[in-house]
Amino acid sequence: MKVLSIALNTFRENLRDKLLYNLLIFALLMIGSSLLLMRLTLGEFHRLLLDIGLGSVNIFSVLIAIFVGIGLVSKEIDKKTIYTIVSKPVARFEFLLGKFLGLTITLFVNMLIMTAALLVVLMAQSVPIEAVLFKAIGLILLECMVVTAVALLCSTFTSATLSAIFTLAIYVIGHLTADLKTFGQKMEGFGRSVLEGMYYLLPNLERFNLKGHVTHQLDVPLNELALIVAYGMAYTAFLLLLASVIFQRRDFR
Amino acid sequence: MPNSDFVIKTEQLSKIFKVGFWGRRVTAVDGLSLDVHRGEVFGFLGPNGAGKTTTIKMLMGLIYPTSGTASIFGHPIGDPQAKAKLGFLPESPYFYDYLTGSEFLRFYGHLFGLWGSTLEKRVDELLDTVGMSHARDLQLRKFSKGMLQRVGIAQALINDPELVVLDEPMSGLDPIGRKEVRDLILRLKESGKTVMFSSHILHDAEMLCDRVAMIMKGKLVACGPVSELIAQGTTHEVEMVIDRLLPEALERIRPLAGKVVLQGERVMVVLTSQQAVDQALCVIHAAKAKLVALTPHKASLEDLFIREANVIQSTKEAPVS
Numbered sequence: 323m324k325v326l327s328i329a330l331n332t333f334r335e336n337l338r339d340k341l342l343y344n345l346l347i348f349a350l351l352m353i354g355s356s357l358l359l360m361r362l363t364l365g366e367f368h369r370l371l372l373d374i375g376l377g378s379v380n381i382f383s384v385l386i387a388i389f390v391g392i393g394l395v396s397k398e399i400d401k402k403t404i405y406t407i408v409s410k411p412v413a414r415f416e417f418l419l420g421k422f423l424g425l426t427i428t429l430f431v432n433m434l435i436m437t438a439a440l441l442v443v444l445m446a447q448s449v450p451i452e453a454v455l456f457k458a459i460g461l462i463l464l465e466c467m468v469v470t471a472v473a474l475l476c477s478t479f480t481s482a483t484l485s486a487i488f489t490l491a492i493y494v495i496g497h498l499t500a501d502l503k504t505f506g507q508k509m510e511g512f513g514r515s516v517l518e519g520m521y522y523l524l525p526n527l528e529r530f531n532l533k534g535h536v537t538h539q540l541d542v543p544l545n546e547l548a549l550i551v552a553y554g555m556a557y558t559a560f561l562l563l564l565a566s567v568i569f570q571r572r573d574f575r
Numbered sequence: 576m577p578n579s580d581f582v583i584k585t586e587q588l589s590k591i592f593k594v595g596f597w598g599r600r601v602t603a604v605d606g607l608s609l610d611v612h613r614g615e616v617f618g619f620l621g622p623n624g625a626g627k628t629t630t631i632k633m634l635m636g637l638i639y640p641t642s643g644t645a646s647i648f649g650h651p652i653g654d655p656q657a658k659a660k661l662g663f664l665p666e667s668p669y670f671y672d673y674l675t676g677s678e679f680l681r682f683y684g685h686l687f688g689l690w691g692s693t694l695e696k697r698v699d700e701l702l703d704t705v706g707m708s709h710a711r712d713l714q715l716r717k718f719s720k721g722m723l724q725r726v727g728i729a730q731a732l733i734n735d736p737e738l739v740v741l742d743e744p745m746s747g748l749d750p751i752g753r754k755e756v757r758d759l760i761l762r763l764k765e766s767g768k769t770v771m772f773s774s775h776i777l778h779d780a781e782m783l784c785d786r787v788a789m790i791m792k793g794k795l796v797a798c799g800p801v802s803e804l805i806a807q808g809t810t811h812e813v814e815m816v817i818d819r820l821l822p823e824a825l826e827r828i829r830p831l832a833g834k835v836v837l838q839g840e841r842v843m844v845v846l847t848s849q850q851a852v853d854q855a856l857c858v859i860h861a862a863k864a865k866l867v868a869l870t871p872h873k874a875s876l877e878d879l880f881i882r883e884a885n886v887i888q889s890t891k892e893a894p895v896s
Contacts, residue, residue, distance in 0.1 A: 323685065323688065323690075324688075328686075331671070331674075331682050335673055338673040401669045402668070402669045403670060403671055404637075405635070405637055405663070405665040405668075406663065406665060406668070406670070406730060408636060408637055409635040409637065409661070409663040409665075410658060410683065410687065411655040411656075411686070412686050413655070571639075573592075573639060574637040574638060575592070
């Protein structure tokens, strides 16, 4: 219950934050603008609508995850609001979990709105809507959860600016881990071990990307989807655990 | 309330911070041992940077002691059972400014497992207690400092705690605000709660506290009932203002006086013993001078504070002339 009330409080905080609305309005504008771009394209209208639509949902959700995520804990420490929470019978991990869940709820609600806008655009252009679209959006939420957990982890030990840089870097590398592996295979000895180690340690965010499947109308079998979801959940849990361990030892000066 | 059990007990509590790139060690609290008894108002005094807030943060589980132990209600610090029975107002509090007064209190209530009508009743009661009923639907970002301090106190009381710890509750408040906080502390004491508050405003502490502890540079320099501390080694000074005192009479008084100030026709002398006062009065009488005022100076915590500060200063530096 404590975790839930911290989560709801975080959700309420996000709802009253202007940053969220700015990002959301931009996302909706992007999704809407695909209608204009479509007129400039020859053929493949459906593909363009889906590409831009899903891309917007993805980018703006990740931006919210990073930029709200880095402030989840560091803002509480900077503004000293954490003093009144930690001195109450609330374990530090409960606090972290609550903050994480709060942002997840925010992301979920945002994605509902963006998805609704995307569906309106798709239906207006009578694009066939397939199940894989929802699977893709679900995995975007999962990717955002991993990114939020990275942001949260960074903000337990460093400043907001550095957290933003680290999280962005991990987001970019996370989409390029396949290249890390390929690169590693071309090397030998120590370099190879380092790159392979990084491949397994860093989140493989490309696993959550089903945009190609959606535009080519390829479905993803459920067992494969379950594996991806399990990977995302396990990775998030690992990051949150690590964040809790660091946060537990921290002095709030 | 004659009850000898301890609400807070610290033993050799120390905190060393590592600062800067090279991790230079700075001792913030140094071997602090003190007890707070049940039902008393306990003042935790010291100049800025003495280690008051660091000590309180250690007691609240916000930072970890480097060495030593502390317990609250017999539980080690940070224990949820201890936290359930205490209320805490941090120094110059910052709160969730996007919440309204009542949302704010409700949130803290949830953290203690309070929900529903019990919580609503408690929120209304508390807003009333701190005189903030009118601001229940106003966002905290629109609050003045005094209003923030009041809802801050309200959040510290949401769980009806047995121990209330207030860090600099009076700082930044106007005289009316300070009086209200003082009254509130006395009301808490009347209802049987233990209150510990830190302050560098000694006047407030003198009026409110049953016992005080004074810390300087992280070390405990005095601890005990206010009256005892004031009496300890403090000389009672008497100030005399005399008119038409002839120079030869003044020369007879001068050896008796601690300080002599000439203001034209008028002479102000400060005497430090009853014997000196009696002798000076005889001289004045014999010289037919006019005694304008005789003011006994009551010793205060401030004297003790300054004396202790000087002791610390002189052990570190060469004596100041």
